[in-house]
């Protein structure tokens with residue numbers, strides 16, 4: 001664990017003064033162990049990742065060096081149970097640590113989310129779901145193999161589920177198919193926007209198991225760690241997007257890829273059960289954007305105080321209109337933090353209707369709110385602040401991408417909140 005102490009009093013801007021945590025442990029009642037893990041993420045983010053972020057963005061290059069550092073700091077295994085050599089963090093601790101990383105490098109935080117979810121979903125989340133004893137024992141044996149690779153070898157996992165149609169939105173079965181064969185499956189299909197493509201060691205692909213005589217069904221979804229080096233796996237297409245450029249989310253093709261049984265990150269039927277009973281599993285894309293919201297606010301305060309490194313020490317804080325804009329940003333940031341903290345704190349199996357609606361509202365608030373704060377930051381700081389030599393314009397571009405993430409895009413959150421607030425399960429107007 002890193003041991004650098006935060007200094008709130010130092011004012012020299014060329015030395016690294018550690019930022020205060022987004023969620024102070026005493027105010028948000030985090031225990032020492034949680035605070036320690038989150039501090040490791042924040043310190044690594046600020047002291048190392050922040051300095052590398054511009055180059056990853058400019059070159060649309062995957063932050064592989066950050067991944068080596070995450071491995072050394074134990075953070076690739078943040079959600080892996082301690083008995084398997086991980087840090088044993090729960091959902092809330094992971095989410096806050098990811099927000100701290102997102103504050104300094106959005107692309108690292110977003111891709112780290114895909115990696116961590118393969119351990120969070122197969123770990124603490126799966127522990128909450130129903131399995132018979134034999135299935136649970138087999139799952140325990142299999143996940144130990146995945147965890148060992150991550151903890152000991154620094155293996156990186158990704159999470160391609162998007163296919164360009166309604167499957168990633170939860171509407172229909174995945175078009176990527178897994179045909180049972182002796183000892184495993186033959187996988188065929190195509191995944192778009194597959195973050196970490198070409199860099200992950202395992203692609204945690206969601207696919208539909210073909211069951212003889214049955215139509216493709218979401219109930220038969222499999223979550224398989226496809227080895228990146230397996231025959232039939234290829235990465236195609238360019239990657240030159242508006243933001244989140246370091247995620248390198250290219251297209252993945254699977255052509256008759258043999259995937260062994262031990263590649264299953266969840267037993268048969270368990271992913272479907274998770275999607276039905278543990279909806280907060282889809283809220284894990286939001287921490288990155290809470291971090292970006294904080295970053296836009298931090299930048300603005302520093303800039304208006306004349307304290308941003310690489311800019312003349314000109315103060316702009318004395319103008320009332322700028323003060324009002326900062327007040328609006330601070331209010332928005334606290335609103336995002338409050339609803340989001342509550343939502344990640346109550347993530348569990350079988351949440352109440354109120355908790356599910358709150359989770360959608362938290363996702364919407366973080367994804368849209370981060371970009372609203374970044375937009376206000378650009379307007380308030382002024383022209384020189386949006387030069388590419390400074391972090392703000394990258395934060396602005398990265399923050400625009402949050403609302404697009406399926407299955408909980410901003411639009412789908414609105415759809416669901418409106419419908420589920422007005423209709424009880426099974427109710428119609430007929």
Ligand SMILES: Cc1cc2nc3c(=O)[nH]c(=O)nc-3n(C[C@H](O)[C@H](O)[C@H](O)COP(=O)(O)OP(=O)(O)OC[C@H]3O[C@@H](n4cnc5c(N)ncnc54)[C@H](O)[C@@H]3O)c2cc1C
Nearest residue numbers: 159160161162164165166169193195244249404405406411
């Ligand atoms: C930077 C970045 C990184 C990403 N990384 C990953 C990743 O690692 N893994 C991954 O799986 N995906 C990833 N994605 C993809 C993301 O989650 C979405 O799947 C993707 O942005 C959808 O693009 P689309 O053009 O198909 O979207 P859309 O057209 O918005 O949605 C696709 C389909 O969803 C359904 N749909 C969408 N909106 C509605 C609505 N309002 N009502 C009803 N149905 C609707 C429709 O069937 C639609 O055709 C990433 C995206 C970005 C921007």
